[in-house]
Amino acid sequence: MVAVVLSIHLILAIALILVVMVQQSEGGGLGIGGSSSGGMGGFLSGRAAANLLTRTTGAIAAAFMATSLILAILADQGRSSKRSILDEKPKETTNQPQVPSLPKLPPLPKGEGR
Secondary structure, rough: OOHHHHHHHHHHHHHHHHHHHHHHOOOOOOOOOOOOOOOHHHHHHHHHHHHHHHHHHHHHHHHHHHHHHHHHHHHHOOOOOOOOOOHHHOOOOOOOOOOOOOOOOOOOOOOEEE
């Protein structure tokens, strides 16, 4: 179930990126601009194409948010305890400072001259 929702989520993310990149911005855009007869080869006028892409972007963004919420709910179901980490009592610690142990030196090699 999670794998299916995650796959849909990734497809929506890529589609959202592509739709936003195709939209015409003030600087020209990637896909629609260039012809005075409207974008997309005269199929739609410039205003209709912009309106269609705006609605498509909104629909894909809403679906993306829905899959995000579904993934968060599915991830929460696997927890063994339904309480917050803040509900746990803190572990009691001793107030004594911990003194680190001294490092151990390697044994001296048996020398010839001693």
